[in-house]
Amino acid sequence: EAGVTQFPSHSVIEKGQTVTLRCDPISGHDNLYWYRRVMGKEIKFLLHFVKESKQDESGMPNNRFLAERTGGTYSTLKVQPAELEDSGVYFCASSQEYGTGGWYEQYFGPGTRLTVT
């Protein structure tokens, strides 16, 4: 079974440009999450999709960030326009709605390293 994949693995853009990150979750996983780790800091939650609906977007930093999940499959995270403080590693994770024994596991992708210069 294929794991969570993310594209691109690295992206270097200039301030003011637009970047779109893509995440393909594990097939059949209803839950999709985006997280971000800014250099030297902890991993922080951005948002959570259940199928194509946004369940929780409380972690989105501002309206320069737009996430979509077309048809409840893959998701994109667009940053427009990018600022220097957006640099970091963006992780995607997916999980089934309910795990066995009342717990769940989030499976993570390898991350996209975004550098804004």
Added chain:
Amino acid sequence: AQTVTQSQPEMSVQEAETVTLSCTYDTSESNYYLFWYKQPPSRQMILVIRQEAYKQQNATENRFSVNFQKAAKSFSLKISDSQLGDTAMYFCAFPPLGHPGGTSYGKLTFGQGTILTVHP
């Protein structure tokens, strides 16, 4: 608000020795899960071990075990017989309140991470 604190930015250990990574957390909930995730260099994060708060017995997965002190809100990870492949960043993580049935889903709150280096 839930918080997770890992006070050791970096740790190192010799191969075959034992190392303990610390994690403390804060929550007002009585039932929850706690996780340790591992991220090897240039690879994706994987779940190492989980603990359910209502279970008094500490979780164990092969060479990995936890010391869960609920009253102290402490959740440390012990790695026995350390191997070179254990070199990674380790994150303690904590999900939000579960549903009444005990199922938990949703965002994880992570600690700052501990970089563990295993030396030959």
